[in-house]
Amino acid sequence: MSRKLTIRALKYNPLSKISKPQFVSYELEETPFMTIFVCLTLIREKFDADLSFDFVCRAGICGSCAMMINGVPKLACKTLTKDYKDGVIELMPMPAFRHIKDLSVNTGEWFEDMCKRVESWVHTDKETDISKIEEKIEPEVADETFELDRCIECGICLASCATKLMRPNFIGATGLLRTARYLQDPHDERSVEDFYELVGDDDGVFGCMSLLACEDNCPKELPLQSKIAYMRRQLVAQRNK
Amino acid sequence: MNIQYSDALVIGGGLAGLRAAIEVAKTDQSVTLLSICPVKRSHSAAVQGGMQASLGNGAKGEGDNEDLHFADTVKGSDWGCDQEVARMFAQTAPKAVRELASWGVPWTRVTKGPRTVVINAQKTVIEEKEAAHGLINARDFGGTKKWRTCFIADATGHCMLYGVANEAIKNEVKIIDRMEAVRIMHDGKKCLGVIARDLTNGELTAFVARGTMIATGGYGRIYKQTTNAVICEGTGAAIALETGLCRLSNMEAVQFHPTPIVPSGILLTEGCRGDGGVLRDVDGYRFMPDYEPEKKELASRDVVSRRMMEHIRKGKGVKSPYGDHLWLDISILGRAHIEKNLRDVQDICKTFNGIDPADEGPKGWAPVLPMQHYSMGGIRTKPTGESQWLDGLFACGEAACWDMHGFNRLGGNSCAETVVAGMIVGDYFADYCKKNGEVIDTNIVKDFLTKEYEYLKSLANKDGKNDVFEIKNKMKEIMWEKVAIFRTGEGLKEAVDELEELYKKSLDVKVHNKELDCANPELEEAYRVPRMLKVALCVAYGALLRTESRGAHYREDYPKRDDLNWMKRTLTYWVEGENMPRVEYDELDIMKMEMPPAFRGYGAKGNIIENPLSAKRQEEVDSIREKMENEGKGRYEIQEALMPYELQAKYKAKNQRIGVDYE
Numbered sequence: 001m002s003r004k005l006t007i008r009a010l011k012y013n014p015l016s017k018i019s020k021p022q023f024v025s026y027e028l029e030e031t032p033f034m035t036i037f038v039c040l041t042l043i044r045e046k047f048d049a050d051l052s053f054d055f056v057c058r059a060g061i062c063g064s065c066a067m068m069i070n071g072v073p074k075l076a077c078k079t080l081t082k083d084y085k086d087g088v089i090e091l092m093p094m095p096a097f098r099h100i101k102d103l104s105v106n107t108g109e110w111f112e113d114m115c116k117r118v119e120s121w122v123h124t125d126k127e128t129d130i131s132k133i134e135e136k137i138e139p140e141v142a143d144e145t146f147e148l149d150r151c152i153e154c155g156i157c158l159a160s161c162a163t164k165l166m167r168p169n170f171i172g173a174t175g176l177l178r179t180a181r182y183l184q185d186p187h188d189e190r191s192v193e194d195f196y197e198l199v200g201d202d203d204g205v206f207g208c209m210s211l212l213a214c215e216d217n218c219p220k221e222l223p224l225q226s227k228i229a230y231m232r233r234q235l236v237a238q239r240n241k
Numbered sequence: 242m243n244i245q246y247s248d249a250l251v252i253g254g255g256l257a258g259l260r261a262a263i264e265v266a267k268t269d270q271s272v273t274l275l276s277i278c279p280v281k282r283s284h285s286a287a288v289q290g291g292m293q294a295s296l297g298n299g300a301k302g303e304g305d306n307e308d309l310h311f312a313d314t315v316k317g318s319d320w321g322c323d324q325e326v327a328r329m330f331a332q333t334a335p336k337a338v339r340e341l342a343s344w345g346v347p348w349t350r351v352t353k354g355p356r357t358v359v360i361n362a363q364k365t366v367i368e369e370k371e372a373a374h375g376l377i378n379a380r381d382f383g384g385t386k387k388w389r390t391c392f393i394a395d396a397t398g399h400c401m402l403y404g405v406a407n408e409a410i411k412n413e414v415k416i417i418d419r420m421e422a423v424r425i426m427h428d429g430k431k432c433l434g435v436i437a438r439d440l441t442n443g444e445l446t447a448f449v450a451r452g453t454m455i456a457t458g459g460y461g462r463i464y465k466q467t468t469n470a471v472i473c474e475g476t477g478a479a480i481a482l483e484t485g486l487c488r489l490s491n492m493e494a495v496q497f498h499p500t501p502i503v504p505s506g507i508l509l510t511e512g513c514r515g516d517g518g519v520l521r522d523v524d525g526y527r528f529m530p531d532y533e534p535e536k537k538e539l540a541s542r543d544v545v546s547r548r549m550m551e552h553i554r555k556g557k558g559v560k561s562p563y564g565d566h567l568w569l570d571i572s573i574l575g576r577a578h579i580e581k582n583l584r585d586v587q588d589i590c591k592t593f594n595g596i597d598p599a600d601e602g603p604k605g606w607a608p609v610l611p612m613q614h615y616s617m618g619g620i621r622t623k624p625t626g627e628s629q630w631l632d633g634l635f636a637c638g639e640a641a642c643w644d645m646h647g648f649n650r651l652g653g654n655s656c657a658e659t660v661v662a663g664m665i666v667g668d669y670f671a672d673y674c675k676k677n678g679e680v681i682d683t684n685i686v687k688d689f690l691t692k693e694y695e696y697l698k699s700l701a702n703k704d705g706k707n708d709v710f711e712i713k714n715k716m717k718e719i720m721w722e723k724v725a726i727f728r729t730g731e732g733l734k735e736a737v738d739e740l741e742e743l744y745k746k747s748l749d750v751k752v753h754n755k756e757l758d759c760a761n762p763e764l765e766e767a768y769r770v771p772r773m774l775k776v777a778l779c780v781a782y783g784a785l786l787r788t789e790s791r792g793a794h795y796r797e798d799y800p801k802r803d804d805l806n807w808m809k810r811t812l813t814y815w816v817e818g819e820n821m822p823r824v825e826y827d828e829l830d831i832m833k834m835e836m837p838p839a840f841r842g843y844g845a846k847g848n849i850i851e852n853p854l855s856a857k858r859q860e861e862v863d864s865i866r867e868k869m870e871n872e873g874k875g876r877y878e879i880q881e882a883l884m885p886y887e888l889q890a891k892y893k894a895k896n897q898r899i900g901v902d903y904e
Contacts, residue, residue: 015442015759032562033505033593045710049763050754054278057470059507059589061399062282078592100419100441101760108279108418112410121344121407128343130336131894134296135343136375137350145347146393149400153281187345 002030005081007039009091013101036076052102063154067103068092073159075219094159107155114175118198122187148181150220157214169203173214173224176205180227196238205232243446247273249674250434250450252422254280257638258456259409260663265671266412275420275437280406284458284470288398289510291390292657294334297898298376299351300367301388307331309386317384317541318647319792320838325886326624326645330661335896337660338391346404348377349393359517359574372899381515382652384541390653395510395585425484426689432634433681436693443758445694447686452674454635459616463777465717467613468501468508477640479772481620486630488812490621490642493783496650496793497726498614499545504563505593506612509586511652514538518571522557533843540843543649543793546611550726568606571598617646626666635670637662648792668889700767701757705749709766712747716777724781729797733785740781741820744774779813779822804838804852831858835884
């Protein structure tokens, strides 16, 4: 028993002088466990070879295909059409990032910049001799670091974030999670004070309005809310010193 | 005219490319890295199970070392690999995993005391040593003597990729994403860099460098059923092929993974079976012990895949709208284990099939079917990673064939290879760039740029008869129907003929959007599909000519491994203007092997056409070993006497392990 789906996708090429933003509708037969990835692939093959969108892993782990699906930012590859009762699905590119074309936005440049801003790598003065037995880490500590290392940089938390839309330079939940991740990692020797230098302002942890759509929409169910609160407590304590 | 210069240029932003770029950056040379997607989205992120490295920390890894890792790798390759490369690899892998730990990759660690694991479908308690507490843990994988696969739950690749990408950013690697290399520039002898197309605005840039490395991954997307990401189209290898000089090697060596989920083809990691999961048929019966009593579900991937297909052919598959499949049952591992160590697997099953694999009984079984997974073949290089036919062009990772995997790769060895090759080849590459600073003739660069622009313009203006997507899908079907797990001469001949026809058609397609200065996915297909067809032809033609079965290459009409005639690598190259690749061969020298060809330990016995040199060499090896052991020589000295190999001193250094120190 299949039904007709209507996919309405925003089309717009910002590099063209004549292109105007418009919705284009495509009608498809629904199949069991159909995802937006399957829909868009079919649309490109059968109806509109020019429709721009991004997929890489198509398995919910690379973060490339985040887009607005009926107004909510989601990973298109993991979104099932059966969850849309009336069979009408509207696709738009995510706000908060530079628009490339149609459903495609430039998350890569934003995330590389974020990495540089929070210096998202281990800071240490230790020299590691890789021929020697590795440093011991408590198993629970390694697991906790992993829990915070699971962000896939899809950008959904930013597209969900009112602060980010008003304050373009806001580091967002993902940037704050990254600081919490390195604060937690025993390999990193940075102090709370060091992190205060990076994100202790309104573009960082004090800009967050705690609306928490970031955590609501995060496809990896990361503890964004508690980690932002944690960083804020740490940094407030630092400021009051 | 856009020209950018750097000392080194890396094409591909997965683990191999990024790790190699870091190696260059550490020598204070400028390095530019081009990637078709943001680098952290690379297919490396999809690695679930882990990377092999003989740390020997856990109770089930005790006694592990480079020798065992080497031997497993050579057997796994069905003696098709370059043993010197396998040695280089096994020696460096522990260093790679330890380096990543120091970069913050949160490896799962050993907890001292007893823990319950599932071995051969039985709950078993093992005791972890106090001394190992806090060191990097490892799980079991197919075809290995020890539990050697280091992991982070089932998100190993994600964590490794982020660790390495962050380190690349720290080391000021200039990363340019959404930039696709479309042509290699060369003067007939030396590589000058590449022409690349910006996928956001269509602009062409000539990236000129002293050395160029291709690390663009595999070519799974030439198959209809594949676990590979949509970007794995093999076009990195194809542009090397299009130089007319570089050779692709062993392209017919294509690995099929036993447990992608049906129908999406998303992989459920080998860790499922490594941790104790089993395969079941339509009756819920565990069939693998009947076929492979010794290794069961953990025989090597080619063997398990074939046994599964064999069982389906016997009518024991489960009927479904997507064809027959089998079941993977991990519920016996327990919900707690699954929710900690196989969380992504659970998520995939739930999202894409509405199944919770932690549910006991048939309700929690996941439908699986072997699909294309890995490309053992690739751009042929020396053990240093440099092409033998084009100076200054290097390759590493899955895109390359320095030939570590031969005809079958062991699980956990590819993700290990990416970083290990990134280190070793990256170091040789950095050296090359430092030493080779000749002045470049910009006229050649200009010619390449102009030619490429004209080519893309003419392609956009094509108003041909054919639809590029139809051609692409037809190719995928041919590859899946006729060049997959079971191959016959007849099927392969048909495949080659049909692919050749498709290739000709692909040169005459219609492109609707004529714009060159924006993202134009249709135009992108128009230049990628002919390249994919070239790669597909190398695979199919190599398979047609190879009249034997070795590793993942299985010929029903030639079921034996033929060491007498086929101890050789296939090399394919492409002469511009022709419609078919040309083929030549490169002999493997049994008399130089540390481990001469023998039985693999799984699969049918006596299925080899023996080469008399194997016995001769084995005698030599045995006598050298016996003599040196009697003289009290250690394993390093004996190894050196059997098969000396080159490796940078920093990587060749002995690896320390608990309990045995450096021995």
